Amino acid sequence: MLFVIAFTIICLYFIYDYVCFVKKYPPGPFPFPVVGNCLSLDPEAPHESIAAFGRKYGPIFTVWLPKPHIVISDYELMKQALVKDGDNFAGRFRGNVFSLFANGNHGISLADGAIWKEQRKFAMHTLKSFGMGRNVIEAKIHVSINKLIEWIDDDLSKSTEKVLTTDLSWSLQQAVGNVINSVVIGYHFEKDDPRFFRLKTILEEFFDTVRRPGLIMLENGHFWLRHIPFTGRMGLDSLMVKVKRVQDFMKGEIEAHQKDFDENEEPTDFIAAYMMEMARRRKTGEDMSYFSDWQMQCTLLDIWGAGMLPTVTMMRWALLFMLHYPDVQERVQYELDTIVGKDRQVEMADKPFLPYTTATVTEIQRFANIIPINQPRKVFEDTVINGYRIPGNTPVLAQIHTVLQDPKLFPQPERFNPDRFLDETKQKFINNEAVIPYGIGKRMCLGESLARTEIFLFFAALLQRFSFAAPKGQPISLQKPKFGINLMPENYEVEIRSR
Ligand code: HEM
Numbered sequence: 371m372l373f374v375i376a377f378t379i380i381c382l383y384f385i386y387d388y389v390c391f392v393k394k395y396p397p398g399p400f401p402f403p404v405v406g407n408c409l410s411l412d413p414e415a416p417h418e419s420i421a422a423f424g425r426k427y428g429p430i431f432t433v434w435l436p437k438p439h440i441v442i443s444d445y446e447l448m449k450q451a452l453v454k455d456g457d458n459f460a461g462r463f464r465g466n467v468f469s470l471f472a473n474g475n476h477g478i479s480l481a482d483g484a485i486w487k488e489q490r491k492f493a494m495h496t497l498k499s500f501g502m503g504r505n506v507i508e509a510k511i512h513v514s515i516n517k518l519i520e521w522i523d524d525d526l527s528k529s530t531e532k533v534l535t536t537d538l539s540w541s542l543q544q545a546v547g548n549v550i551n552s553v554v555i556g557y558h559f560e561k562d563d564p565r566f567f568r569l570k571t572i573l574e575e576f577f578d579t580v581r582r583p584g585l586i587m588l589e590n591g592h593f594w595l596r597h598i599p600f601t602g603r604m605g606l607d608s609l610m611v612k613v614k615r616v617q618d619f620m621k622g623e624i625e626a627h628q629k630d631f632d633e634n635e636e637p638t639d640f641i642a643a644y645m646m647e648m649a650r651r652r653k654t655g656e657d658m659s660y661f662s663d664w665q666m667q668c669t670l671l672d673i674w675g676a677g678m679l680p681t682v683t684m685m686r687w688a689l690l691f692m693l694h695y696p697d698v699q700e701r702v703q704y705e706l707d708t709i710v711g712k713d714r715q716v717e718m719a720d721k722p723f724l725p726y727t728t729a730t731v732t733e734i735q736r737f738a739n740i741i742p743i744n745q746p747r748k749v750f751e752d753t754v755i756n757g758y759r760i761p762g763n764t765p766v767l768a769q770i771h772t773v774l775q776d777p778k779l780f781p782q783p784e785r786f787n788p789d790r791f792l793d794e795t796k797q798k799f800i801n802n803e804a805v806i807p808y809g810i811g812k813r814m815c816l817g818e819s820l821a822r823t824e825i826f827l828f829f830a831a832l833l834q835r836f837s838f839a840a841p842k843g844q845p846i847s848l849q850k851p852k853f854g855i856n857l858m859p860e861n862y863e864v865e866i867r868s869r
Contacts, residue, residue: 396440396758398432399423405588406434413584415853417742417771424772430756436591437465439746439765442755443772445779445804451755452747452768452811460812461748462486463765465590467606471613477668478816479676479745485660489669493816496643497673500553503819508718511549511824514558515715515831518545521561522836526868534866535841538689540570543682549824550677550817554670555623556639569619576612577854620671624663641670673817680740681821683856687738688731688829690859693840694848695786699833702727703869706834712869716830718823724830725799729791731826732799735807737786739774740856743767747813770806779804839865 392401399407411419420441423431429444442448452459462468462482464475472480478489501507521541526534544566548558559566585605588595595601627641633653637643644666651658692699705726710716721728746765753760760766775783779802780790793800808815815821832838840846841863851857 394759394761395432395438395764396427396430396760398427398434398441401434401436401438404436404592406436406438406591408434408436408584408587411584414850415742416583417769417853417857420743420767420769421772421775424769430758433767435587437765439463439767440749440758440760441767441769443769445773445776445806447756448768448773448810451749451753451766452809452813455753456812458750458753459747459766460486461750461763462813463746463748465746465765466593466596467586467590467609470606470610472668473664476665478672480668480672482748485665488660489665490816492644492647493640493669493673496640497553497817497820499643500640502553502817505718507549507553507820507823508827510552511827512715513552514545514548515828517548517558517561518542518828519831519835521545522866523868526866532867535863536866537861537863538866539686539861542685542689543570543678546682546685546824546828547678549820550674550681552639554640554674554677556627556641572612572615572619576616577858579609579612583853616675617667617671620667620674624667624670640673641666644670676815677817677820680856681824683740683858684735684738684821684825685828686859687740688734688825689832689838689864690846690848690862691734691737691786692833692838693846693862693864696839698730698786698788699838702730702830702833703837706830710830710834712834716827716834718826720830721826725792725797726788727830728799728826729788731829732791732801732805733786733788734829735825736774736780736805738857739771739807740858741770741807742853742857744770744809768809768811770809773804773806776804835869837867837869839867841865 388403399410401407402409407423420433421443423433424441424443429442429447431441432438433441442451460482462480464472464480468480475481475483475485478486478493481489498504501510518541522534525536526532544559544561552558559569585595585601586609589601589606596606624641627639627645631642631645633646633649635642637646644661648658648661648666650656651661705724706716709723710720716724744767746767749760749762749764749766751762753762773779777783789796791800791802792798808818808821844863846862847860851859
């Protein structure tokens, strides 16, 4: 009897202690011990489950994954936290998974503190020196665009009906990816380049593994699960095999550069620029600070991966939307024909005179809404937002996804409607600062200006030269994008005609 009473008291104490612990955080769905709210998330679309929690619990709530994550889903509160209290919200929560990727605090996107500040500053400076934000990068982008147009023209010329039916995904991947490839690694993949096919396989395998993150999410909070044979093998171990392959690709590129690196030559790509910085520090005796071979690999991988995947994904959506909304495609083409014509390339300097094209590209980036769950930030110190106390070191998810479909900011957000960014005369582009696909605050996307330039130029060039239509009888679905680091459309075929 005494034992039963003692056991009950101990249980009640643990329950009380657990409830008090949960109550320390803003409200949200009640978390179960060990799994938190992981089992309440739709495995195919966890971001939709998080959005549904937001509708129930308000603009700030806690979701346990299985560690408590504070979700901010309102734009004004996001600005208050990430911009006004920028330094405090500039941390990066790595958890067990991301710590494993970079072997601790390394790289840019997974780093924080002094190492992040230094490496981000160096990366920004180097990308600018290669032309990011200037005309130089535009010329590099045009090289990739011209290659893609050449490939399509080449295939079209083989078709007797003057129509090409194809899945453009991987040509886009190659052409758009070639921009960041040339900046970081220094070369373009040619059409049938075997190196590209090797990379394609590696990337496909990696995407497939992150598509169903349930087990990996659990291991992120409970590392011991990795040491249980079944959960370990199916979860983190399997992911790390794919991560290692991507890392080995970058390591191979670095080693190839090391063979013919000459510190007296002006660097022409990011790898050479990084090596040059290390050589300079060694030569002058300046402190190496956080510059090291491993840091170089992590930083390069961050810029190359973050620079390639979302931009390509955005272009895949852009073309799919044009199949779905042929009237928009025709209006963009009419504007391009009238303002630029067909005899020269569209340039960034044309943008102010292309309000409908600019509005369409903006709506593509809002509507595609490709980042389902933001990479978690971390608040460094105890903080209060909207009356809720957030303990220091807590992960924070600033959900861009919810902002981009907030009906208060974008009436009828479920409609693809470029006109929402035009004035009443339809002649002037009106920006809406809440279109934040690149995030806000100190850690916002480092490649925003490059990505915006790429998307505008690729989109305009493709529509200037070709018309895109859905093959007859093939339904085009905009529903159920494939979950992953980015939301991807299902593969689709497209009919291409020269204009
Ligand atoms: C459509 C294209 C792109 C989208 C939608 C996008 C979006 C984002 C977002 C949402 C973040 C996270 C911001 C945060 O933590 O709050 C981010 C970070 C980052 N992006 Fe991009 N990005 C794109 C293209 C690029 C390109 C072209 C590059 C490379 C030149 C790049 C490099 C990075 C890096 C290095 C970070 C980490 C920044 C940090 O943690 O300090 N991204 N991006």
